[in-house]
Amino acid sequence: xxxxxTTVEHRPQVALPVLGTITLPEPEHLAFYAALLALGVLEIxxxxxxxxxxxxxxxxxxxxxxxxxxxxxxxxxx
Numbered sequence: 001x002x003x004x005x006t007t008v009e010h011r012p013q014v015a016l017p018v019l020g021t022i023t024l025p026e027p028e029h030l031a032f033y034a035a036l037l038a039l040g041v042l043e044i045x046x047x048x049x050x051x052x053x054x055x056x057x058x059x060x061x062x063x064x065x066x067x068x069x070x071x072x073x074x075x076x077x078x
Contacts, residue, residue: 011023011024011025011026012024025058025061029057029061032057033054033057036050036053036054037050
């Protein structure tokens with residue numbers, strides 16, 4: 001695993017063998033994920049809910065993928 005800072009986003013990237021290069025989320029988002037994890041571990045929130053919220057939060061923050069943007073624009077138009 002190689003961590004290197006980016007020049008454009010100023011966020012570290014991690015190179016994973018199967019997934020490729022992944023840009024780590026901002027510290028605020030990492031804190032959000034940690035809080036979700038804590039809620040799941042303490043069984044305050046069920047694990048499926050934690051997973052759905054985490055995936056939704058991750059997808060909402062993805063601005064790079066044109067397909068996701070097009071799906072969002074189509075949903076707005078409908």
